Amino acid sequence: MSVEPLAPATPSPTATPSKSTRGNFIKEVGQTGRLVDGGGKPTVNFTVNSITPDAPCTGPYPTPVVNGHIVVLDVSVETFPELADPNGGYSEFDLSASMFKFIGTNGTTFNGDLNTQAAYMCLADGESISQNGRGIGPGEKVTGKVALDVPEAHGTLMFHTYLTSSSTGWEWTF
Template sequence: MSVLVVTAALGLSLSACAGASTSPAASVSVEPLVPTTPSATAAADKSPRGNFIKEVGKSAGITNKDTERIVNFTVNSITPDAPCTGPYPQPVVNGHVVVLDVSIETFPALADPSGGYSEFDMNAGMFKFVGTNGTTFNGDLNTQGAYMCLADEESISQNGRGIGPAEKVTGKIALDVPESHGTLIFKSHLTSGSTGWEWTF
């Protein structure tokens, strides 16, 4: 798979984007796309953990090494202690169900140019939770209670189904977390080892 460049966007429009830079060797670089000078805003855009700080409703994106956009995604809402709507709900293990409403758009450049097939995934197993005291939770957010909370037709990437090139998807992700408020961190396998994104709710 090609080395990817991660970008965090303030909106879906690419017209407000500055050019992303590539990093040497096999490393992945991250760069905020802002309408003002990046050096003046970069510190405010990153958390102490090195992740892009995102507000609910603000878009983020990923580009490949040729700066072609491959994915846009937006967390539209985060609902703490959400009721489960699946047909066979199970008790939560960690204490609270948090449901994310998400929109995802992929682009043709997501396809592997060497003939392979690439997908974008966003599921409960790809998130971390940081509590209000600043401690990262060691437990699994993708418990049976989270997995069974939503009906299949509501869920994104349910049952291992990834999102392929040139698709638009909206849906939900349920997480089993120990507090009803905190910070969620998401990192994509497309940008393994690089900066991710985080939302405080």
């Protein structure tokens, strides 16, 4: 009796997430970003479902745009029980306008504030994912919007959260 040797398993290539020259994970609209704990378990998944430049404001008291354009992100967030910090640290995930930076089409990072009064007042409370500093706690699923006041209708948005111990963040070009 002869036995045919098994062909060695060919490892499937693991997709390495692309990073920008700034060290951020490059994401397309609809791709999920993820935070994990020290053991590699997911703590937060978040997805930018759409980016709408020059979006109309739906809040009851819209104010004039300061930087030039309102951009609205439609986002989905899922947090896991592992987000809870037993040592009394951060146990909430926040996705607010103050956590974003804007890079113009010429490659220059905008030094201004994207979280202007116009951005803050643009959305109705029920639409905003993080109105009045409310974070998303462990074991929650949330959808909503974030309004940003940016100087151009197109460019790159960078997001950094205080939950990461490094300078790595995520970015989307639109």
